[in-house]
Amino acid sequence: MTDLRPSDDEFEPYEEDRGIPLPVSWIAIALALWGIVMLYHNNRSVMIGRSERSEAAKPQSRDVGAGGAGIFLARCATCHQPNGSGVAGAVPPLASSPFLKAKPEVVVQILLHGIDGPIRVGDDVFDGHMPSFASVLSDDDLAQVANHVRKGWGASQTISAAFVAGQRARFPDRGAWNGGSEIAATLDPTLPPQPAPRPDAGTGIDPAVAGLVQHGSGDAWACASCHGSQGQGRANVPRLAGLPAAYISAQLAAFASGSRRDDTMTVVARALSQNQRETVGNYYAGLRTPSTARPSLDGDLERGEILALQGDWKHGVPACFSCHGPSGFGVAPGFPALAAQHPAYTADQLAAWRGKVHRASPNDVMNMVANSLSDSDRRAVADFLATLPPVPAAHRQEPVHGRSVAR
Protein backbone atom coordinates (compact mmCIF):
# COMPACT_ATOMS: atom_id res chain seq x y z
CA MET A 1 0.00 0.00 0.00
CA THR A 2 1.57 3.23 -1.13
CA ASP A 3 1.25 6.50 0.69
CA LEU A 4 -0.62 8.78 -1.66
CA ARG A 5 -0.22 11.85 0.55
CA PRO A 6 2.14 14.56 -0.69
CA SER A 7 5.28 15.26 1.25
CA ASP A 8 5.00 17.43 4.40
CA ASP A 9 6.21 20.52 2.55
CA GLU A 10 3.37 20.44 0.12
CA PHE A 11 0.71 19.26 2.54
CA GLU A 12 -2.19 21.66 2.98
CA PRO A 13 -4.27 20.79 6.02
CA TYR A 14 -7.92 20.17 5.33
CA GLU A 15 -10.90 18.95 7.20
CA GLU A 16 -12.57 15.76 6.26
CA ASP A 17 -16.04 16.17 4.90
CA ARG A 18 -18.31 15.65 7.86
CA GLY A 19 -21.98 16.41 7.70
CA ILE A 20 -23.58 18.98 10.02
CA PRO A 21 -24.73 17.10 13.13
CA LEU A 22 -28.46 16.53 13.07
CA PRO A 23 -29.23 18.44 16.33
CA VAL A 24 -27.54 21.55 14.91
CA SER A 25 -29.74 21.38 11.84
CA TRP A 26 -32.80 21.04 14.03
CA ILE A 27 -31.76 24.02 16.12
CA ALA A 28 -31.15 26.07 12.96
CA ILE A 29 -34.57 25.13 11.58
CA ALA A 30 -36.23 25.90 14.91
CA LEU A 31 -34.54 29.31 15.09
CA ALA A 32 -35.64 30.12 11.55
CA LEU A 33 -39.22 29.13 12.39
CA TRP A 34 -39.07 31.22 15.55
CA GLY A 35 -37.88 34.18 13.48
CA ILE A 36 -40.75 33.77 11.04
CA VAL A 37 -43.27 33.55 13.89
CA MET A 38 -41.82 36.72 15.51
CA LEU A 39 -41.97 38.57 12.19
CA TYR A 40 -45.59 37.52 11.83
CA HIS A 41 -46.40 38.61 15.39
CA ASN A 42 -44.71 41.96 14.94
CA ASN A 43 -46.53 42.50 11.67
CA ARG A 44 -49.82 41.69 13.36
CA SER A 45 -49.04 44.18 16.13
CA VAL A 46 -48.31 46.88 13.58
CA MET A 47 -51.59 46.13 11.77
CA ILE A 48 -53.57 46.14 15.02
CA GLY A 49 -51.94 49.38 16.17
CA ARG A 50 -52.70 51.07 12.85
CA SER A 51 -56.30 49.95 12.67
CA GLU A 52 -56.93 51.02 16.27
CA ARG A 53 -55.43 54.44 15.63
CA SER A 54 -57.45 54.86 12.44
CA GLU A 55 -60.53 53.85 14.42
CA ALA A 56 -59.66 56.31 17.18
CA ALA A 57 -58.98 59.08 14.67
CA LYS A 58 -62.58 58.91 13.48
CA PRO A 59 -64.86 61.38 15.21
CA GLN A 60 -66.05 60.15 18.59
CA SER A 61 -69.51 58.76 18.12
CA ARG A 62 -70.14 58.06 21.79
CA ASP A 63 -73.38 60.02 21.94
CA VAL A 64 -74.68 59.50 18.45
CA GLY A 65 -77.47 56.98 18.19
CA ALA A 66 -78.55 57.57 21.76
CA GLY A 67 -80.51 60.53 20.41
CA GLY A 68 -81.37 63.74 22.21
CA ALA A 69 -82.32 61.94 25.43
CA GLY A 70 -78.94 60.18 25.58
CA ILE A 71 -77.00 63.38 24.98
CA PHE A 72 -79.12 65.14 27.60
CA LEU A 73 -78.34 62.47 30.21
CA ALA A 74 -74.62 62.50 29.44
CA ARG A 75 -74.07 66.22 29.06
CA CYS A 76 -76.86 68.16 30.76
CA ALA A 77 -78.50 66.06 33.46
CA THR A 78 -75.54 66.26 35.84
CA CYS A 79 -76.45 69.93 36.43
CA HIS A 80 -80.04 70.37 35.25
CA GLN A 81 -81.11 66.97 36.69
CA PRO A 82 -82.72 64.19 34.63
CA ASN A 83 -86.19 65.64 35.23
CA GLY A 84 -85.09 69.17 34.35
CA SER A 85 -85.76 70.49 37.84
CA GLY A 86 -82.34 72.15 38.21
CA VAL A 87 -80.84 72.79 41.64
CA ALA A 88 -82.43 75.46 43.82
CA GLY A 89 -80.18 78.50 44.04
CA ALA A 90 -77.49 77.03 41.78
CA VAL A 91 -78.75 75.63 38.47
CA PRO A 92 -81.80 77.03 36.66
CA PRO A 93 -84.68 74.59 36.05
CA LEU A 94 -85.48 73.68 32.45
CA ALA A 95 -89.07 72.71 33.21
CA SER A 96 -91.26 75.73 32.42
CA SER A 97 -88.23 77.89 31.61
CA PRO A 98 -89.18 80.90 29.45
CA PHE A 99 -85.92 80.45 27.52
CA LEU A 100 -87.15 77.12 26.14
CA LYS A 101 -90.50 78.61 25.13
CA ALA A 102 -88.82 81.53 23.35
CA LYS A 103 -87.63 81.56 19.74
CA PRO A 104 -85.69 78.43 18.71
CA GLU A 105 -82.43 80.39 18.29
CA VAL A 106 -82.35 81.17 22.03
CA VAL A 107 -81.71 77.61 23.21
CA VAL A 108 -79.34 76.93 20.29
CA GLN A 109 -77.30 80.07 21.01
CA ILE A 110 -77.10 79.19 24.72
CA LEU A 111 -75.85 75.70 23.85
CA LEU A 112 -73.33 77.11 21.37
CA HIS A 113 -71.82 79.86 23.49
CA GLY A 114 -72.73 79.17 27.11
CA ILE A 115 -73.73 81.69 29.76
CA ASP A 116 -71.53 83.64 32.12
CA GLY A 117 -73.68 86.11 34.01
CA PRO A 118 -76.91 86.53 36.01
CA ILE A 119 -80.09 85.06 34.58
CA ARG A 120 -83.71 85.06 35.80
CA VAL A 121 -85.76 81.90 35.36
CA GLY A 122 -89.22 82.06 36.86
CA ASP A 123 -88.95 84.08 40.09
CA ASP A 124 -85.32 83.21 40.86
CA VAL A 125 -82.10 84.85 39.75
CA PHE A 126 -79.20 82.46 39.11
CA ASP A 127 -75.50 83.16 38.75
CA GLY A 128 -75.30 81.55 35.30
CA HIS A 129 -72.24 79.38 34.56
CA MET A 130 -73.11 77.32 31.53
CA PRO A 131 -70.33 75.88 29.37
CA SER A 132 -70.18 76.21 25.60
CA PHE A 133 -70.89 72.98 23.72
CA ALA A 134 -69.87 74.35 20.31
CA SER A 135 -66.59 72.45 20.29
CA VAL A 136 -67.78 69.13 21.73
CA LEU A 137 -71.11 68.51 20.00
CA SER A 138 -71.86 68.47 16.27
CA ASP A 139 -74.69 70.45 14.68
CA ASP A 140 -76.78 67.28 14.53
CA ASP A 141 -76.16 66.46 18.22
CA LEU A 142 -77.01 70.04 19.22
CA ALA A 143 -80.23 69.93 17.19
CA GLN A 144 -81.23 66.63 18.83
CA VAL A 145 -80.60 67.80 22.38
CA ALA A 146 -82.29 71.15 21.72
CA ASN A 147 -85.34 69.32 20.38
CA HIS A 148 -85.29 67.01 23.39
CA VAL A 149 -85.39 69.82 25.96
CA ARG A 150 -87.82 71.96 23.99
CA LYS A 151 -90.25 69.08 23.40
CA GLY A 152 -90.08 68.11 27.06
CA TRP A 153 -90.39 71.53 28.64
CA GLY A 154 -90.95 74.19 26.00
CA ALA A 155 -92.18 74.61 22.44
CA SER A 156 -92.81 71.76 20.04
CA GLN A 157 -91.33 73.36 16.91
CA THR A 158 -88.54 71.14 15.57
CA ILE A 159 -84.96 72.40 15.14
CA SER A 160 -82.88 71.00 12.27
CA ALA A 161 -79.12 70.52 12.06
CA ALA A 162 -79.05 73.08 9.24
CA PHE A 163 -80.68 75.62 11.57
CA VAL A 164 -77.96 74.94 14.17
CA ALA A 165 -75.27 75.38 11.49
CA GLY A 166 -76.80 78.74 10.57
CA GLN A 167 -76.84 79.81 14.22
CA ARG A 168 -73.24 78.66 14.64
CA ALA A 169 -72.17 80.91 11.76
CA ARG A 170 -74.15 83.86 13.15
CA PHE A 171 -71.72 84.94 15.91
CA PRO A 172 -68.49 83.12 15.00
CA ASP A 173 -66.25 85.09 17.36
CA ARG A 174 -68.38 85.68 20.39
CA GLY A 175 -67.91 84.05 23.79
CA ALA A 176 -70.40 83.30 26.55
CA TRP A 177 -73.62 85.30 26.81
CA ASN A 178 -73.30 87.79 29.64
CA GLY A 179 -76.42 86.68 31.47
CA GLY A 180 -80.08 86.75 30.51
CA SER A 181 -80.18 90.45 29.67
CA GLU A 182 -77.80 90.10 26.73
CA ILE A 183 -79.73 87.10 25.42
CA ALA A 184 -82.99 89.00 25.66
CA ALA A 185 -81.55 92.11 24.02
CA THR A 186 -79.84 90.27 21.16
CA LEU A 187 -82.07 87.30 20.41
CA ASP A 188 -85.59 87.59 21.74
CA PRO A 189 -86.96 90.79 23.33
CA THR A 190 -90.14 88.97 24.38
CA LEU A 191 -88.32 87.20 27.24
CA PRO A 192 -89.30 88.27 30.76
CA PRO A 193 -87.22 91.08 32.34
CA GLN A 194 -83.66 89.99 33.17
CA PRO A 195 -81.17 91.17 35.82
CA ALA A 196 -78.44 93.63 34.80
CA PRO A 197 -75.35 91.99 33.28
CA ARG A 198 -72.18 91.60 35.31
CA PRO A 199 -69.47 94.17 34.58
CA ASP A 200 -66.79 92.82 32.26
CA ALA A 201 -64.30 90.80 34.32
CA GLY A 202 -61.43 91.94 32.12
CA THR A 203 -61.72 95.63 33.02
CA GLY A 204 -60.94 95.60 36.71
CA ILE A 205 -57.46 94.06 36.53
CA ASP A 206 -54.83 95.84 38.57
CA PRO A 207 -51.82 96.63 36.31
CA ALA A 208 -49.48 95.49 39.12
CA VAL A 209 -51.06 92.01 39.06
CA ALA A 210 -50.92 91.85 35.28
CA GLY A 211 -47.20 92.77 35.49
CA LEU A 212 -46.56 90.05 38.04
CA VAL A 213 -48.40 87.47 35.93
CA GLN A 214 -46.86 88.44 32.59
CA HIS A 215 -43.33 89.47 33.67
CA GLY A 216 -42.71 88.04 37.15
CA SER A 217 -40.94 89.80 39.99
CA GLY A 218 -37.86 89.05 42.07
CA ASP A 219 -37.26 85.31 42.29
CA ALA A 220 -40.72 84.58 40.94
CA TRP A 221 -40.82 83.71 37.25
CA ALA A 222 -43.80 85.05 35.33
CA CYS A 223 -46.87 82.81 35.72
CA ALA A 224 -47.58 83.24 32.02
CA SER A 225 -44.12 81.98 31.05
CA CYS A 226 -45.28 78.43 31.73
CA HIS A 227 -49.06 78.59 32.23
CA GLY A 228 -49.56 80.54 28.98
CA SER A 229 -50.68 84.07 28.25
CA GLN A 230 -54.30 83.25 29.11
CA GLY A 231 -53.74 80.65 31.82
CA GLN A 232 -54.47 77.84 29.38
CA GLY A 233 -51.59 75.58 30.45
CA ARG A 234 -49.91 72.88 28.34
CA ALA A 235 -48.67 69.29 28.70
CA ASN A 236 -48.29 68.78 32.48
CA VAL A 237 -48.52 72.51 33.21
CA PRO A 238 -52.09 72.94 34.50
CA ARG A 239 -54.77 75.19 33.09
CA LEU A 240 -55.45 77.91 35.69
CA ALA A 241 -58.14 79.98 33.94
CA GLY A 242 -61.40 79.88 35.89
CA LEU A 243 -60.11 77.91 38.90
CA PRO A 244 -61.47 79.15 42.28
CA ALA A 245 -59.37 82.07 43.58
CA ALA A 246 -59.15 80.60 47.09
CA TYR A 247 -58.00 77.27 45.66
CA ILE A 248 -55.14 78.91 43.73
CA SER A 249 -53.91 80.93 46.72
CA ALA A 250 -54.21 77.85 48.97
CA GLN A 251 -52.09 75.83 46.53
CA LEU A 252 -49.47 78.60 46.42
CA ALA A 253 -49.37 78.53 50.23
CA ALA A 254 -49.02 74.72 50.13
CA PHE A 255 -46.11 74.99 47.66
CA ALA A 256 -44.43 77.57 49.88
CA SER A 257 -44.82 75.46 53.02
CA GLY A 258 -43.77 72.25 51.27
CA SER A 259 -47.02 70.33 51.87
CA ARG A 260 -47.43 70.22 48.09
CA ARG A 261 -44.23 69.46 46.23
CA ASP A 262 -43.05 70.97 42.98
CA ASP A 263 -39.56 72.43 42.74
CA THR A 264 -40.38 75.24 40.34
CA MET A 265 -43.63 76.24 42.04
CA THR A 266 -41.93 76.23 45.45
CA VAL A 267 -39.43 78.83 44.22
CA VAL A 268 -42.25 80.95 42.81
CA ALA A 269 -44.61 80.61 45.77
CA ARG A 270 -41.93 81.48 48.32
CA ALA A 271 -41.18 84.68 46.41
CA LEU A 272 -44.82 85.80 46.61
CA SER A 273 -46.39 87.56 49.58
CA GLN A 274 -49.73 86.39 50.96
CA ASN A 275 -51.35 89.40 49.34
CA GLN A 276 -49.75 88.62 45.97
CA ARG A 277 -50.94 85.00 46.17
CA GLU A 278 -54.49 86.18 46.65
CA THR A 279 -54.38 88.71 43.83
CA VAL A 280 -52.90 86.12 41.45
CA GLY A 281 -55.70 83.74 42.49
CA ASN A 282 -58.31 86.39 41.75
CA TYR A 283 -56.68 87.16 38.42
CA TYR A 284 -56.82 83.55 37.20
CA ALA A 285 -60.29 82.95 38.63
CA GLY A 286 -61.53 85.80 36.43
CA LEU A 287 -59.95 84.55 33.20
CA ARG A 288 -62.26 83.06 30.58
CA THR A 289 -60.17 80.93 28.21
CA PRO A 290 -61.24 78.32 25.65
CA SER A 291 -60.07 74.77 26.26
CA THR A 292 -56.78 73.67 24.72
CA ALA A 293 -56.85 70.22 26.34
CA ARG A 294 -57.36 67.05 24.35
CA PRO A 295 -57.09 63.36 25.25
CA SER A 296 -53.47 62.34 24.79
CA LEU A 297 -52.80 59.41 27.13
CA ASP A 298 -54.49 56.68 25.10
CA GLY A 299 -57.08 56.32 27.87
CA ASP A 300 -60.42 54.51 27.52
CA LEU A 301 -62.90 57.42 27.33
CA GLU A 302 -65.93 55.28 28.18
CA ARG A 303 -64.25 53.96 31.33
CA GLY A 304 -63.24 57.53 32.17
CA GLU A 305 -66.81 58.72 31.81
CA ILE A 306 -68.04 55.98 34.17
CA LEU A 307 -65.38 56.88 36.75
CA ALA A 308 -66.20 60.58 36.54
CA LEU A 309 -69.99 60.19 36.63
CA GLN A 310 -70.51 57.12 38.82
CA GLY A 311 -67.17 56.14 40.29
CA ASP A 312 -66.31 52.51 40.85
CA TRP A 313 -67.44 51.44 44.32
CA LYS A 314 -66.17 47.92 43.78
CA HIS A 315 -62.71 49.49 44.10
CA GLY A 316 -63.74 52.25 46.49
CA VAL A 317 -63.59 55.05 43.95
CA PRO A 318 -66.25 57.78 44.36
CA ALA A 319 -67.47 59.70 41.32
CA CYS A 320 -65.20 62.69 40.57
CA PHE A 321 -68.28 64.83 40.06
CA SER A 322 -69.67 64.06 43.52
CA CYS A 323 -67.15 66.53 45.00
CA HIS A 324 -65.79 68.46 42.03
CA GLY A 325 -69.25 69.51 40.95
CA PRO A 326 -71.46 68.37 38.09
CA SER A 327 -69.47 67.87 34.89
CA GLY A 328 -66.28 68.64 36.84
CA PHE A 329 -66.96 72.37 36.88
CA GLY A 330 -65.38 72.77 40.32
CA VAL A 331 -66.92 73.80 43.64
CA ALA A 332 -65.37 76.92 45.15
CA PRO A 333 -63.42 77.35 47.30
CA GLY A 334 -61.92 73.91 47.88
CA PHE A 335 -62.56 71.78 44.81
CA PRO A 336 -60.83 72.80 41.57
CA ALA A 337 -62.50 72.46 38.20
CA LEU A 338 -61.46 69.26 36.41
CA ALA A 339 -63.17 69.93 33.07
CA ALA A 340 -60.80 70.96 30.27
CA GLN A 341 -57.74 70.24 32.42
CA HIS A 342 -54.73 68.84 30.57
CA PRO A 343 -54.69 65.02 30.88
CA ALA A 344 -50.95 64.77 31.57
CA TYR A 345 -51.42 67.08 34.57
CA THR A 346 -54.48 65.27 35.92
CA ALA A 347 -52.89 61.83 35.61
CA ASP A 348 -49.59 63.12 37.01
CA GLN A 349 -51.36 64.56 40.05
CA LEU A 350 -53.29 61.33 40.64
CA ALA A 351 -49.99 59.44 40.56
CA ALA A 352 -48.51 62.01 42.97
CA TRP A 353 -51.43 61.55 45.41
CA ARG A 354 -50.88 57.83 45.24
CA GLY A 355 -47.17 58.18 45.90
CA LYS A 356 -47.91 60.50 48.86
CA VAL A 357 -45.79 63.17 47.14
CA HIS A 358 -48.87 65.32 47.13
CA ARG A 359 -50.42 65.78 50.58
CA ALA A 360 -52.44 68.98 50.32
CA SER A 361 -55.81 67.19 50.37
CA PRO A 362 -58.05 67.62 53.41
CA ASN A 363 -58.18 64.32 55.35
CA ASP A 364 -56.08 62.67 52.62
CA VAL A 365 -59.25 62.09 50.61
CA MET A 366 -57.48 62.29 47.26
CA ASN A 367 -54.71 60.00 48.48
CA MET A 368 -57.30 57.32 49.20
CA VAL A 369 -59.05 57.82 45.85
CA ALA A 370 -55.78 57.73 43.92
CA ASN A 371 -54.68 54.58 45.71
CA SER A 372 -57.71 52.80 44.28
CA LEU A 373 -57.07 53.88 40.69
CA SER A 374 -54.97 51.74 38.38
CA ASP A 375 -52.62 53.22 35.83
CA SER A 376 -55.14 52.73 33.01
CA ASP A 377 -57.93 54.24 35.17
CA ARG A 378 -55.82 57.34 35.79
CA ARG A 379 -55.28 57.73 32.07
CA ALA A 380 -58.92 57.01 31.25
CA VAL A 381 -60.36 59.58 33.65
CA ALA A 382 -57.74 62.21 32.78
CA ASP A 383 -58.46 61.83 29.07
CA PHE A 384 -62.22 61.97 29.62
CA LEU A 385 -62.00 65.16 31.70
CA ALA A 386 -59.98 66.77 28.90
CA THR A 387 -62.93 66.32 26.53
CA LEU A 388 -65.30 68.40 28.68
CA PRO A 389 -65.99 72.05 27.90
CA PRO A 390 -64.54 74.58 30.38
CA VAL A 391 -66.64 76.45 32.92
CA PRO A 392 -67.01 79.37 33.02
CA ALA A 393 -67.27 79.47 29.23
CA ALA A 394 -64.72 81.48 27.27
CA HIS A 395 -65.43 85.15 26.72
CA ARG A 396 -64.05 85.09 23.23
CA GLN A 397 -63.64 82.04 21.03
CA GLU A 398 -60.32 83.25 19.63
CA PRO A 399 -57.67 80.53 19.45
CA VAL A 400 -55.17 80.49 22.28
CA HIS A 401 -51.44 80.51 21.53
CA GLY A 402 -49.93 77.08 21.36
CA ARG A 403 -49.28 74.91 18.37
CA SER A 404 -51.24 71.97 19.72
CA VAL A 405 -54.67 73.59 20.00
CA ALA A 406 -57.12 70.81 19.32
CA ARG A 407 -60.53 71.11 17.70
Place this chain on the structure above:
Amino acid sequence: MNRILPLSILALAILALATLMLVVVPGMQINAQPATPGLQPYTAIQLRGRQTYVSMGCVYCHSQQPRSTDQGPDGERGWGRPAIASDYAYDSPHLLGTMRTGPDLSNIGARLPNQAWHLAHLYQPRSVSAWSIMPAYSFLFEVKERAAPGDVVVRIPNGRGPKHGVLVAKPEAIDLVAYLQSLDRTMVAPAHAERDDGYAKSER
Protein backbone atom coordinates in the same frame (compact mmCIF):
# COMPACT_ATOMS: atom_id res chain seq x y z
CA MET B 1 -6.09 28.37 1.77
CA ASN B 2 -8.57 26.45 -0.34
CA ARG B 3 -11.49 27.99 -2.22
CA ILE B 4 -10.66 31.56 -1.47
CA LEU B 5 -13.03 32.85 -4.16
CA PRO B 6 -16.22 31.12 -2.96
CA LEU B 7 -15.37 32.04 0.63
CA SER B 8 -14.97 35.74 -0.20
CA ILE B 9 -18.14 35.75 -2.29
CA LEU B 10 -20.09 34.13 0.52
CA ALA B 11 -18.71 36.56 3.12
CA LEU B 12 -19.53 39.56 0.92
CA ALA B 13 -22.99 38.17 0.20
CA ILE B 14 -23.72 37.83 3.92
CA LEU B 15 -22.50 41.38 4.51
CA ALA B 16 -24.57 42.66 1.61
CA LEU B 17 -27.68 40.89 2.88
CA ALA B 18 -27.17 42.33 6.38
CA THR B 19 -26.64 45.82 4.95
CA LEU B 20 -29.74 45.47 2.80
CA MET B 21 -31.96 44.29 5.65
CA LEU B 22 -30.57 46.44 8.45
CA VAL B 23 -29.61 49.64 6.61
CA VAL B 24 -31.12 49.99 3.14
CA VAL B 25 -34.67 48.75 3.75
CA PRO B 26 -35.18 50.61 7.08
CA GLY B 27 -33.60 53.70 5.48
CA MET B 28 -36.12 53.58 2.64
CA GLN B 29 -38.94 53.03 5.13
CA ILE B 30 -37.90 56.00 7.29
CA ASN B 31 -37.05 58.34 4.41
CA ALA B 32 -40.49 57.78 2.90
CA GLN B 33 -41.99 59.43 6.01
CA PRO B 34 -42.71 63.16 5.67
CA ALA B 35 -42.08 65.40 8.70
CA THR B 36 -44.91 65.28 11.25
CA PRO B 37 -47.48 67.93 10.22
CA GLY B 38 -46.78 71.03 12.30
CA LEU B 39 -43.15 70.18 13.06
CA GLN B 40 -40.92 73.22 12.47
CA PRO B 41 -37.39 73.03 11.00
CA TYR B 42 -34.70 74.40 13.30
CA THR B 43 -33.60 78.02 12.90
CA ALA B 44 -29.91 78.99 12.76
CA ILE B 45 -29.80 79.89 16.47
CA GLN B 46 -31.56 76.64 17.43
CA LEU B 47 -29.06 74.65 15.33
CA ARG B 48 -26.17 76.36 17.15
CA GLY B 49 -27.86 75.43 20.41
CA ARG B 50 -28.20 71.86 19.16
CA GLN B 51 -24.43 71.77 18.60
CA THR B 52 -23.95 72.93 22.20
CA TYR B 53 -26.39 70.22 23.35
CA VAL B 54 -24.22 67.66 21.53
CA SER B 55 -20.89 69.04 22.72
CA MET B 56 -22.03 69.27 26.36
CA GLY B 57 -23.03 65.61 26.23
CA CYS B 58 -26.65 66.26 27.27
CA VAL B 59 -27.63 63.16 25.27
CA TYR B 60 -25.79 60.89 27.72
CA CYS B 61 -28.38 61.59 30.44
CA HIS B 62 -31.42 62.86 28.55
CA SER B 63 -33.38 60.85 25.99
CA GLN B 64 -35.69 62.33 23.37
CA GLN B 65 -38.10 59.45 22.82
CA PRO B 66 -41.29 59.17 24.93
CA ARG B 67 -42.57 55.61 24.98
CA SER B 68 -46.08 54.31 24.45
CA THR B 69 -48.38 53.81 27.43
CA ASP B 70 -47.96 50.01 27.42
CA GLN B 71 -44.20 50.40 27.82
CA GLY B 72 -43.97 53.10 30.48
CA PRO B 73 -45.77 55.99 32.19
CA ASP B 74 -44.09 58.65 30.03
CA GLY B 75 -47.43 60.26 29.13
CA GLU B 76 -48.41 60.58 32.79
CA ARG B 77 -45.05 62.16 33.52
CA GLY B 78 -45.97 64.87 31.04
CA TRP B 79 -43.26 63.85 28.60
CA GLY B 80 -45.70 63.71 25.69
CA ARG B 81 -47.22 61.22 23.29
CA PRO B 82 -45.18 58.24 22.03
CA ALA B 83 -42.56 59.31 19.52
CA ILE B 84 -42.98 58.49 15.83
CA ALA B 85 -40.25 58.29 13.20
CA SER B 86 -41.25 61.53 11.47
CA ASP B 87 -40.74 63.54 14.70
CA TYR B 88 -37.02 63.40 13.89
CA ALA B 89 -37.28 64.55 10.26
CA TYR B 90 -35.12 67.62 10.92
CA ASP B 91 -32.68 65.87 13.29
CA SER B 92 -29.47 64.72 11.67
CA PRO B 93 -28.14 62.83 13.45
CA HIS B 94 -31.00 62.11 15.83
CA LEU B 95 -30.41 62.67 19.56
CA LEU B 96 -32.64 59.85 20.80
CA GLY B 97 -30.34 58.99 23.69
CA THR B 98 -30.37 55.73 25.60
CA MET B 99 -30.00 56.85 29.22
CA ARG B 100 -32.58 58.51 31.38
CA THR B 101 -30.55 59.79 34.27
CA GLY B 102 -32.56 62.98 33.74
CA PRO B 103 -36.06 63.42 32.30
CA ASP B 104 -36.89 62.95 28.62
CA LEU B 105 -36.53 66.24 26.73
CA SER B 106 -38.59 65.46 23.62
CA ASN B 107 -41.20 68.07 24.58
CA ILE B 108 -39.31 70.22 27.06
CA GLY B 109 -40.17 73.33 25.02
CA ALA B 110 -43.88 72.60 25.47
CA ARG B 111 -43.86 71.99 29.22
CA LEU B 112 -41.12 74.50 30.17
CA PRO B 113 -41.14 77.33 27.66
CA ASN B 114 -39.58 79.77 30.15
CA GLN B 115 -36.12 81.09 29.14
CA ALA B 116 -35.36 82.52 32.59
CA TRP B 117 -36.06 79.15 34.23
CA HIS B 118 -33.77 77.30 31.82
CA LEU B 119 -30.91 79.79 32.27
CA ALA B 120 -31.11 79.64 36.07
CA HIS B 121 -31.34 75.84 35.95
CA LEU B 122 -28.32 75.53 33.61
CA TYR B 123 -26.21 77.83 35.79
CA GLN B 124 -27.02 75.91 38.96
CA PRO B 125 -29.64 73.11 38.85
CA ARG B 126 -29.70 73.01 42.68
CA SER B 127 -31.06 76.56 42.72
CA VAL B 128 -34.33 75.15 41.36
CA SER B 129 -34.30 71.50 42.51
CA ALA B 130 -32.27 70.96 45.66
CA TRP B 131 -31.99 67.22 44.97
CA SER B 132 -30.92 67.49 41.31
CA ILE B 133 -27.77 65.57 40.30
CA MET B 134 -27.33 67.46 37.02
CA PRO B 135 -23.92 69.12 36.62
CA ALA B 136 -23.87 72.92 36.83
CA TYR B 137 -23.01 74.56 33.50
CA SER B 138 -21.85 77.78 35.14
CA PHE B 139 -19.08 78.20 32.54
CA LEU B 140 -21.79 79.14 30.03
CA PHE B 141 -22.30 82.33 32.07
CA GLU B 142 -20.08 85.20 33.13
CA VAL B 143 -20.17 87.62 36.06
CA LYS B 144 -19.97 91.26 35.08
CA GLU B 145 -19.77 94.50 37.06
CA ARG B 146 -22.83 95.76 35.24
CA ALA B 147 -24.77 94.49 32.28
CA ALA B 148 -24.02 95.93 28.84
CA PRO B 149 -26.90 96.75 26.50
CA GLY B 150 -28.26 93.56 24.95
CA ASP B 151 -26.92 91.32 27.72
CA VAL B 152 -29.28 88.68 29.04
CA VAL B 153 -29.15 89.04 32.82
CA VAL B 154 -29.94 85.86 34.77
CA ARG B 155 -31.48 85.83 38.23
CA ILE B 156 -30.66 82.79 40.34
CA PRO B 157 -33.26 81.95 43.00
CA ASN B 158 -32.64 80.76 46.56
CA GLY B 159 -29.54 82.95 46.91
CA ARG B 160 -27.35 80.60 44.86
CA GLY B 161 -26.22 83.27 42.41
CA PRO B 162 -22.85 85.09 42.51
CA LYS B 163 -22.43 87.36 45.52
CA HIS B 164 -21.19 90.39 43.55
CA GLY B 165 -21.94 91.80 40.12
CA VAL B 166 -24.56 90.60 37.66
CA LEU B 167 -24.74 87.20 36.01
CA VAL B 168 -24.90 87.35 32.21
CA ALA B 169 -25.61 84.41 29.89
CA LYS B 170 -22.99 83.74 27.20
CA PRO B 171 -24.25 83.19 23.63
CA GLU B 172 -23.82 79.40 23.98
CA ALA B 173 -26.27 79.36 26.90
CA ILE B 174 -28.80 81.47 25.01
CA ASP B 175 -28.49 79.26 21.93
CA LEU B 176 -28.84 76.10 24.00
CA VAL B 177 -31.98 77.41 25.67
CA ALA B 178 -33.37 78.41 22.26
CA TYR B 179 -32.85 74.81 21.14
CA LEU B 180 -34.51 73.44 24.28
CA GLN B 181 -37.46 75.81 23.82
CA SER B 182 -37.85 74.55 20.24
CA LEU B 183 -38.27 70.92 21.37
CA ASP B 184 -42.00 70.52 20.97
CA ARG B 185 -43.43 67.39 19.37
CA THR B 186 -46.88 67.65 20.91
CA MET B 187 -48.63 67.89 17.53
CA VAL B 188 -51.08 65.11 16.68
CA ALA B 189 -49.37 62.02 15.24
CA PRO B 190 -50.88 60.82 11.93
CA ALA B 191 -52.62 57.45 12.36
CA HIS B 192 -50.43 55.75 9.74
CA ALA B 193 -47.09 57.13 10.90
CA GLU B 194 -44.18 54.70 11.33
CA ARG B 195 -43.70 53.72 14.97
CA ASP B 196 -43.11 50.87 17.39
CA ASP B 197 -46.22 48.76 17.89
CA GLY B 198 -44.34 45.89 19.51
CA TYR B 199 -46.86 45.29 22.28
CA ALA B 200 -50.13 46.13 20.57
CA LYS B 201 -52.74 43.51 21.38
CA SER B 202 -56.22 43.36 20.00
CA GLU B 203 -58.43 43.53 23.07
CA ARG B 204 -60.95 46.13 22.10
